[in-house]
Amino acid sequence: MLHMCPNCQIQYDRYQPVIEKEYGVEYDMVHMNIAQLVALSMGADPYKVCSF
Template identity: 90%
Template sequence: MGFSQLHLNKNTSLQVTKTKLDSLQRAGVELMIHMCPNCHIQYDRYQPVIEKEYGVEYDMVHMNIAQFVALTMGVKRVTA
C-alpha cells in the first residue's frame, strides 16, 4: 500500500511508509536492501520527505539489490 498509492493518495502512502519506518527503527534496522524497485523508491526517496513533514529522523540506509551486490564486489561509489 505504499508506492502503489503514492499518486492516488499521497498522504496515506506516506503515513503507511512512516509506520513501517517507525517499526524498522524500533527494531534497530540500519540497512534495508530492496528487491522491489518501487519499494526502494518509496523508502529512499520519501524517507527525507517523511522526516521533514513529521519532524522525525531515521538513521537507516536504503539500497536496491544491484547496489548492494556492486558494493560487495568492490565497486567504488560513484557520485554525480
C-alpha cells in the same frame, strides 16, 4: 535498508524526508537495492556505480 524491489527503494529513498517531517523523527537510513549491494560486495565504487 535493503530492498528487493527497485521501485520500493526509490519510493522510500525519495519520501524519507517527508516521513521524517511528518513524524518529527530523523531516520538516518541508507536505502539500497539488492543489485547495489551485490555491486558493492564486488568492489564497485559507491559513488560512481551505486550513486550513493
